[in-house]
Amino acid sequence: EGCKDSENSCIVDNRVVLKIIKHYQEEGQGNEVVQGVLLGLVVDDRLEITNCFPFPQHTEDDADFDEVQYQMEMMRSLRHVNIDHLHVGWYQSTYYGSFVTRALLDSQFSYQHAIEESVVLIYDPIKTAQGSLSLKAYRLTPKLMEVCKEKDFSPEALKKANIAYENMFEEVPIVIKNSYLINVMLWELEKKSAVADRHELLSLASSNHLGKSLQLLMDRVDEMSQDIVKYNTYLRNVSKQQQQKHQYQQRRQQENIQRQSRGEPPLPEEDINKLFKPPQPPPRMESLLIAGQINTYCQNIKEFNAQNLGKLFMAQALQDYNN
Amino acid sequence: APSLGAAPAQLRLQRHHLRAVRQHRPPAPPRRPEPRGSGPAVPSPPARGRSPSKARGPRRAAPHSRRDSTASLRTTGEEGDAGTVDKHSVEVTNCFSVPHNESEDEVAVDMEFAKNMYELHKKVSPSEIILGWYATGHDITEHSVLIHEYYSREAHNPIHLTVDTSLQNSRMSIKAYVSAPMGVPGKTMGVMFTPLTVKYVYYDTERIGVDLIMKTCFSPNRVIGLSSDLQQVGSASARIQDTLTMVLQYAEDVLSGKVAADNTVGRFLMDLINQVPKISPEDFETMLNSNINDLLMVTYLANLTQSQIALNEKLLSL
Numbered sequence: 001e002g003c004k005d006s007e008n009s010c011i012v013d014n015r016v017v018l019k020i021i022k023h024y025q026e027e028g029q030g031n032e033v034v035q036g037v038l039l040g041l042v043v044d045d046r047l048e049i050t051n052c053f054p055f056p057q058h059t060e061d062d063a064d065f066d067e068v069q070y071q072m073e074m075m076r077s078l079r080h081v082n083i084d085h086l087h088v089g090w091y092q093s094t095y096y097g098s099f100v101t102r103a104l105l106d107s108q109f110s111y112q113h114a115i116e117e118s119v120v121l122i123y124d125p126i127k128t129a130q131g132s133l134s135l136k137a138y139r140l141t142p143k144l145m146e147v148c149k150e151k152d153f154s155p156e157a158l159k160k161a162n163i164a165y166e167n168m169f170e171e172v173p174i175v176i177k178n179s180y181l182i183n184v185m186l187w188e189l190e191k192k193s194a195v196a197d198r199h200e201l202l203s204l205a206s207s208n209h210l211g212k213s214l215q216l217l218m219d220r221v222d223e224m225s226q227d228i229v230k231y232n233t234y235l236r237n238v239s240k241q242q243q244q245k246h247q248y249q250q251r252r253q254q255e256n257i258q259r260q261s262r263g264e265p266p267l268p269e270e271d272i273n274k275l276f277k278p279p280q281p282p283p284r285m286e287s288l289l290i291a292g293q294i295n296t297y298c299q300n301i302k303e304f305n306a307q308n309l310g311k312l313f314m315a316q317a318l319q320d321y322n323n
Numbered sequence: 324a325p326s327l328g329a330a331p332a333q334l335r336l337q338r339h340h341l342r343a344v345r346q347h348r349p350p351a352p353p354r355r356p357e358p359r360g361s362g363p364a365v366p367s368p369p370a371r372g373r374s375p376s377k378a379r380g381p382r383r384a385a386p387h388s389r390r391d392s393t394a395s396l397r398t399t400g401e402e403g404d405a406g407t408v409d410k411h412s413v414e415v416t417n418c419f420s421v422p423h424n425e426s427e428d429e430v431a432v433d434m435e436f437a438k439n440m441y442e443l444h445k446k447v448s449p450s451e452i453i454l455g456w457y458a459t460g461h462d463i464t465e466h467s468v469l470i471h472e473y474y475s476r477e478a479h480n481p482i483h484l485t486v487d488t489s490l491q492n493s494r495m496s497i498k499a500y501v502s503a504p505m506g507v508p509g510k511t512m513g514v515m516f517t518p519l520t521v522k523y524v525y526y527d528t529e530r531i532g533v534d535l536i537m538k539t540c541f542s543p544n545r546v547i548g549l550s551s552d553l554q555q556v557g558s559a560s561a562r563i564q565d566t567l568t569m570v571l572q573y574a575e576d577v578l579s580g581k582v583a584a585d586n587t588v589g590r591f592l593m594d595l596i597n598q599v600p601k602i603s604p605e606d607f608e609t610m611l612n613s614n615i616n617d618l619l620m621v622t623y624l625a626n627l628t629q630s631q632i633a634l635n636e637k638l639l640s641l
C-alpha cells in the first residue's frame with residue numbers, strides 16, 4: 001500500500017503517533033480529553049511533525065502550575081539535545097468524534113494566526129481500539145480565519161463571508177514516514193515479538209458504539225433546535241419592531257397633517273431608532289459549530305455503518321457457503 | 324489547550340539547515356522491553372544524551388559507531404520481593420535523551436539537564452520512575468561502567484540498554500544489562516554486566532499503531548497514508564484469508580504425511596473449530612436481517628440529519 005505524497009498532506013513521524021497513543025492510554029481514560037504540543041518543521045510548504053510532548057491535565061491542586069513555563073522548559077531542553085523544537089501545532093483526543101467546540105476553534109485560531117500551517121491532530125482512541133488508527137489533522141479554512149479575526153459573528157457578517165458548516169475545517173491528509181533505521185528496527189521487532197493478531201476490525205458487535213454515537217447526535221440536535229428557536233424569535237422580534245416603527249411613522253405623519261390643517265407647527269422629528277432599540281442578533285458561531293459537529297458525527301456514523309454492513313454481508317456469504 | 328509560547332519565528336529553514344537539524348534521532352520509543360533479571364526495578368538517574376558535536380549520528384551506519392546517545396529509561400516501576408522470578412521484571416515505558424560529552428579519557432554527563440527533564444516528565448506521568456539508561460552502539464566500554472556508576476548512586480540496580488544503530492552483523496540488536504560486581508574482594512574489583520532477557524509487550528491501541536507503522540516497510544518511499552473504512556475491512560479479511568490458507572495447508576500436509584503431526588497444534592485446531600458457533604440457518608437469517616436493518620436505519624437517520632442541517636444553512640442565508 002504505497003501512497004503518493006500529495007501536495008497538501010502533512011508528514012507525521014511514527015514517534016508522534018506512538019506518543020499520542022501512549023499519552024491517551026496512560027492519562028485519559030474516560031471522557032477526559034488529553035492534549036499536547038506538536039513539534040516539527042515546515043519543509044517546502046509541507047508540514048512535518050517530528051515530535052510531540054504531552055501536556056499535564058489541569059488539576060485543582062496544581063493551581064500554580066504554569067503552562068507557559070512548562071512548555072518553554074520542555075522546548076529548551078529538547079533543543080539542547082538537538083531534537084526539533086519548533087512549535088507547529090497541538091493534538092487532542094476525542095470522545096466518539098466530538099471535537100468541534102468553541103475552545104478548539106479559539107485555540108486553533110491562535111495557533112494558525114501565528115503559524116500559517118499549524119494543524120490540530122485529533123486522535124480517536126475508541127475508533128482506534130476497534131482496529132484501525134484514527135488520526136486526523138485539521139486546519140481552519142482561510143474564510144473562517146478571516147471571520148475569527150474580525151471577531152464578528154453576527155448573521156450578516158457570516159452571510160457575507162459565505163461560510164457554511166462544511167467549510168469550517170479542512171482536513172489535511174496524513175502520511176507517516178519512517179527512516180531506514182526505524183524500518184530496520186521494525187523488522188527486528190517483528191521477528192522478536194510474536195504478538196497474536198487480534199482482528200478487532202472484523203468484529204461484528206456494533207450496537208454499543210452505535211448507541212453512544214446516536215445519543216451524542218441526539219443531544220446535539222436538541223441543542224441545534226434550541227438555537228434555531230432562539231434565532232426565529234429574534235427574527236420575529238425584528239419584524240414586529242419594523243411594523244411598530246412603520247405604525248409610529250404613519251401616526252406621526254397623520255398628526256402632522258392634522259396640525260398643519262389647524263395651523264399649528266408640526267411635531268419635531270424624533271429619532272426613531274432611539275425609540276425602538278433594535279434587538280440584539282444572536283451570535284451565529286454557536287450554531288455553526290453545532291452544525292459542524294453534527295456533520296462530523298453523521299460522517300463517522302456513516303463510515304462505521306458502511307464497514308459493518310460489509311462485514312455482515314461477508315458473514316452472510318460465509319454462512320450460505322456452509323449450508 | 325496548550326497556548327503558544329514565544330513567537331515561533333523562522334519555521335521555514337533552508338535545505339542545508341535542515342540537514343544540520345535532522346540529526347540522528349534515537350529510534351522510536353522502546354516498545355516496553357521487559358527484562359527479566361535479578362534486580363528489582365528501581366529508579367535511576369537519567370543517562371546522558373549525545374553531545375551536540377557528534378551530531379551526525381549513525382543514521383546510515385556512519386563510521387563512528389560509538390555510543391552517541393544515551394538517555395534514561397523510566398518505567399512504571401514494579402518492586403517485587405526477591406525470590407519469585409515473576410516479580411523480577413521491569414517495564415520500560417518511556418525515555419528521553421540527555422546530552423553528554425565523551426572523550427578518550429573522560430566522560431561528562433549533564434545531570435542537571437537530566438533532573439530537569441525528569442521533573443517535567445513527572446508532571447504528566449507522576450507514576451513513572453527512572454530505571455536506567457540507554458546508549459546507542461553495540462558494545463560496552465569503560466565509559467559505560469562510569470556512567471553506570473553515576474546511576475547506581477540514585478538507583479539501586481540500574482538497567483543499561485544498548486541499541487545497536489550501527490547495525491553490526493546486519494542486525495539491530497537490542498540488549499539489556501544489569502551490573503554485578505566481580506573480582507577478588509579487597510583487591511581487584513570490577514564490574515560485570517549481566518545480560519537480561521528483553522521482551523516486547525504492547526497494549527491494544529499501541530499494537531494497532533505499530534501495525535500501521537510497520538506497513539511503511541513495504542512501501543517504496545517509506546510512507547503510508549491512513550486508509551478508510553471498507554479498505555480496512557478488505558485488508559483485514561485478506562489477512563485472515565492468508566492465515567486460514569496456512570492452517571489448511573498444514574492440515575493437508577499432516578494428512579498426506581509430509582509433516583509430522585503435532586498434538587498441541589492439533590488441540591489448538593480443535594479449539595478453533597469448536598469456537599465457531601452452531602446456529603440454525605433461520606436464526607442466523609433473523610439475526611443478520613435485524614442487524615442489517617438497524618444499520619440501514621441509522622444510516623438513513625444520519626443522512627436525514629445532514630440534509631436537515633444543510634437545509635437550515637440555506638434557509639439562514641436567504
